[in-house]
Amino acid sequence: MDWGGVMAETASTGTGYTEEHARAGIDAELPAIDVWPNQFRGYEISIAIAEYTSICPKTGLPDFGTITIRYLPAERCLELKALKYYILAYRNLGIFYENAVNRILRDMVAACQPVWAVVTGEFNVRGGMRTVIEAKYPFPPR
Numbered sequence: 001m002d003w004g005g006v007m008a009e010t011a012s013t014g015t016g017y018t019e020e021h022a023r024a025g026i027d028a029e030l031p032a033i034d035v036w037p038n039q040f041r042g043y044e045i046s047i048a049i050a051e052y053t054s055i056c057p058k059t060g061l062p063d064f065g066t067i068t069i070r071y072l073p074a075e076r077c078l079e080l081k082a083l084k085y086y087i088l089a090y091r092n093l094g095i096f097y098e099n100a101v102n103r104i105l106r107d108m109v110a111a112c113q114p115v116w117a118v119v120t121g122e123f124n125v126r127g128g129m130r131t132v133i134e135a136k137y138p139f140p141p142r
Helices: 019-023 079-091 097-112
Strands: 035-037 045-055 064-071 076-077 116-125 127-135
Touching: 045 076, 045 079, 064 097, 076 079, 076 097, 079 097, 097 116, 097 127
Parallel strands: none
Antiparallel strands: 035 076, 045 064, 064 116, 116 127
């Protein structure tokens, strides 16, 4: 396994996860996230998207959860209708939870360039486990 990045082609645990599974959905084409000019400073925006769905790239089973985006806007704010279409595009996308949360953060930062941002994914229980993933901007040094 390559603990510094993406998993090696097949994990030594015999799970059969491949590099293709690990990278699924990361660069798929999705609708653009529109923005609008911010008129104020020093306030936080929190957006909860309670009906997030995507597909597991290995099993093809649906995944469900809540995505919360928190950010301090700088010059631009996320336009909510465009954000809704962007999130809905995940419905048929094969992508792991971890990649989805980090991709959403990457795409929203590229769109609005906030002072800071946090994207949290709270995924429904599967196999008795509930998963919560959080990605932050500015990104930590590598």
